[in-house]
Amino acid sequence: MNKLIFRSMKANLFLTSILMLCFGCATQPQKYYFGDYSRTLYTYEKNKNDETLLKHKQELQKIISESEKRKLTIPPGIYAELGYLDLKSNDINNAVMYFNKEAELYPESKLFIDRLINKATSKNNANTNTSVVSKDNDLQSN
Amino acid sequence: MKKYLMSMILELLIITMLCACVGPQMTSKASKFPLMYQETPVSILILPPINESTAAEAKEYYSTTIQEPLAYSGYYTLPYPITSEILKMEGIYDSELLVNLPLSKFREYFGADAVLFTTIKKWNMSYVVLASNLTVSIECVLKSTKSNQILWKYTGTVVVDLSGGDSGNGIAGLIAKAIVTAINSAVADYVPYARQANYIALSTIPYGKYNSQYNKDQQFQFIDQAPDLSANNKQ
Secondary structure: OHHHHHHHHHHHHHHHHHHHHHHHHHOOOOOOOOOOHHHHHHHHHHOOOHHHHHHHHHHHHHHHHHHHHOOOOOOOOHHHHHHHHHHHOOOHHHHHHHHHHHHHHOHHHHHHHHHHHHHHHHHHHHOOOOOOOOOOOOOOOO | OHHHHHHHHHHHHHHHHHHHHHOOOEEEHHHHOHHHHHHOOOEEEEOOOEEOOOOOOHHHHHOOOOHHHHHHOOOEEOOHHHHHHHHHHOOOOOHHHHOOOOOHHHHHHHOOOEEEEEEEEEEEEEEEOOEEEEEEEEEEEEEEOOOOOEEEEEEEEEEEEOOOOOOOOHHHHHHHHHHOOOOOOOOOOOHHHHHHHHHHHHOOOOOOOOOOOOOOOOOOEEEOOOOOHHHHHHO
8 A cells, every 4th residue: 555655656756847847848938949059059169170160050041941931030149140150251241141130130239240240341341361350459458 | 546646645745845844945036136127138248158167178068058048038149159259369268357347348349238157067977886966057147237236146057867776866866867868878968958957047037028028027936046146246
């Protein structure tokens, strides 16, 4: 008798903990589609090369297409990140296009995005390979 | 049926007893983090994590996990891969050096309403006879770039029992087992547990503008971890 009670109690406890776990996760409404974002970023961080970078870029593009398909808002930073990758590979037009999309979608990013656009256009004018942020020292001054 | 009822009652009793033993002090979002509702930050700059653990690689790995849950909580997260690179080029890599400095620069440069300091407290495996535990513990502190005050602070800790056997740890042990699916090897991947720790910590942050629960969660109850938060701000 005691054993039986104990056994079903254990099962109940297990169910309760599962329920508690589900509760913890399920309360987040699915507002964005992030796909495999953190995994491809993590793989890239772990092993930085052209292949892992390409995988991450493809994932960013997939997040945009999947979000559009599911009628979800593009998550914060995705357009900006794509633009930054384009900027690094000297595709200035695409970079500026993506930066503008980010600022349109998230107005609070405008100040930072304008900085990135300035860098992109000055890079285009100078047409050199100087570092993207080499001219900015204002963070360190004062 | 009777047996089932009895076991249910017993279980409830045990849970109540457990709760009473630990004695967690409950608090609400509004009473714990009033500044969040006053300042209503929207854009958050995530700083490179501070690593207090013994694992050198934890910093790089952990940093890839925090953007997503913060976005789900309703905030605009400045794109971390870009901002961290810029900070690095500016010579800012160790966020611990920024803890006591004015944060207005981050408002001017990035347009950030607040900055998030994350500290990896634990990221390790501990071996006990016949058992091994994996622990990931992350402390999150959100500070205003306007007032420099702490707006929100919480720690998420995940302890995973990798021994596989019956640990007899009660609810905690069972939860850990439910989290662990197939990982019993020594080469455990910490990242999923870092994500779990993030979700625990972020469950207490007042929702931001892009979440439907924005400004509706003042009465949400959670365990009070740091009764000294207000004292921190007075320093």
